[in-house]
Amino acid sequence: MSSVSKRLLDVPASPIRKLVPLAQAAKKSGVKVYHLNIGDPDIKTPAVMMSVLKNWKIDPIGYSQSQGEPAFLESLKTYYHKIGYPFIDIANIQVTSGGSEGISMALFATCAPGDEVIVFEPFYANYNTYAVVNGVKLVPIRTSITDGFHLPLRSVIEKKIAQKTRAILFCNPNNPTGTVYTKGEIETLVTLAKKHNLFLLSDEVYREYCYDGKKQVSLLSYMKQLPKQAIVLDSMSKRYNLCGVRLGAIVSLNEDLMAGVLRIGQGRLSSGIVDQMIAAKLTEVTPAWMRATHEEWNKRRDVLYEGLKKIAGVTIPKPEGAFYTIVGLPVDDSETFAAWLLTDFRDPSTSSGQAETVMVAPAGGFYATKGLGKNEVRIAYVINQKDLKRCTELLSRALDVYNHR
């Protein structure tokens, strides 16, 4: 029978991207759309990385190695040593084509089909895709906007651990909530992993972006305690503004796991060599660049938070890290509202007179439990402070118009 597989139909549409056609139509009709829907930052890529392209010599552009290009693997090792984990060796690193491939490989490597992985909802929506692709069942544990999306008590988590549970997958600092888990929260997960012999998959793509003096507690700190069970998932996209360079990494001391993901890696031959040579310059990105970038994210966070918390009916926990936040809105259905922003709402710019609107991601797709997040949206504060300020005005006016239609 030549109809597509049921599992293909189960792959969800991206809540971050599914309204894109509406945004395109708005733009076509002359409307300026501010994109707060996707974490594709506007901050420049470090010049030392850009210079790789101008100075490119390798011709032909041939395969890299399946584990990763040696220069890039060396840079990653140096990076992990610098941030305090000198026990990480090249053998503990598998380069992946985007953080996405790393998460997908990790689910395949740790779970049999039908096995369960605990996640905290709302969670990064694409986890749903990787779960379907790898035949894994995500078991969501709810976190709430009223607690700033921090983890529930140990007993609440433990209740969800079942016969088929193989892993706990979490993102810290969190996309989509902006939450930075405390040391206590991470240690709760470590304790549960030890007790129930589970894998811990820690998605640490936003490691450097914590605010108000907070510091991320990396699973790397517990890796030697949990050499078989701890798996750190990393990405170059956000740290160095390299989203279009599809590179990430799996880091683990588990030899069987690393040998296995390398075999999967051999099947897809290698990650791109141009991308890897760009990213290999990460050791030359200066602390000053990292500080300035951090500061810019911090200021944007402030602009967004200050702007939104003033709007009547809006709930916004102060984002602690990454560059996302889940915001509660005084609407019944945030998906309808987000679509309406693109199809109906227009506010003329005071300077140019051009009609403007804003695009946000409805939060429903970041929950596994149907019906949750219906009055929430995810906002990625990835545009400049002036535009972000304008976006808070646009949202304030839009909510006013929407609720008085």
Place this chain on the structure above:
Amino acid sequence: MSSVSKRLLDVPASPIRKLVPLAQAAKKSGVKVYHLNIGDPDIKTPAVMMSVLKNWKIDPIGYSQSQGEPAFLESLKTYYHKIGYPFIDIANIQVTSGGSEGISMALFATCAPGDEVIVFEPFYANYNTYAVVNGVKLVPIRTSITDGFHLPLRSVIEKKIAQKTRAILFCNPNNPTGTVYTKGEIETLVTLAKKHNLFLLSDEVYREYCYDGKKQVSLLSYMKQLPKQAIVLDSMSKRYNLCGVRLGAIVSLNEDLMAGVLRIGQGRLSSGIVDQMIAAKLTEVTPAWMRATHEEWNKRRDVLYEGLKKIAGVTIPKPEGAFYTIVGLPVDDSETFAAWLLTDFRDPSTSSGQAETVMVAPAGGFYATKGLGKNEVRIAYVINQKDLKRCTELLSRALDVYNHR
């Protein structure tokens, strides 16, 4: 339980790459190793593609679109129109991160876990990896060196079509055999697909590389007859010597399939934008460049074929296309022989005196049936004619030494 999944252990090691550590050891000890084990061509990437890097402007290097970068999608459409398929529209193309991702997505999209896909062995070894990763069972039908690895009779193929068969996956021109299927062979597959309502997955990575006046019969020619069932898998790696640029494509008129693979594509966000901007120049690669490249492959084919057919005990069908061939050798176990070439065999260069050897891929890994291909190796004739000639000498001497130990 925190041991890795059984399916991870089932992912095979690459027969193309698993002897790499032995090659590295040989090189470390000062031996020159000629690589005939992997299809990573030495021919330069077209200058118009290389120039994209020098002239790069996009900063930051942000995400591309999930279906593919518009400029690259346009180029692909133009290419398919030029080669005779004007009905292919952008909507029928999904950009993939390497041909590998495309094959893997196609297996996921067409098969439920446990479903069967017919392949002709020997086949591209990484199909095994994609099959394990997607929980699909490959059902091999043997082709033989004595028939130049052409397809068996229709009745032989039909006998293998069972309740769980969902697709026939084939590579044409063939890696690893160098076989170019005749129009009759392709039409047999088309007839069987129609009769039994199967998907046809045609891996056409080597489309342009056929010799002795042969022309590839593309499944694109049958796509309008089989709009739901025909899926063409493509790659930029070999056509433009862009192996390190990880790009391919899925081409199909099946709307459900294209919508589904786009949703998987959204999960991994996008393919690399630098790679796509390089490949988008494919419409500017001149016919003269394509002809010269074709001619060079043809000459290399001749050098290899002429050199090997003279060796006593060697079986080599005249390769018809691509740049591989499966060669029968007078040895009991080609894996032991291939390893011995790297660990023991050394022949001094007449010019420099440097010890030299050659690396080939044991053919066992290209078969699904255990025990087949034990006296065969796959050779990729991807190095210059002079070196290839030297490789035929090295193999001749090595076989002599090996069989008189």
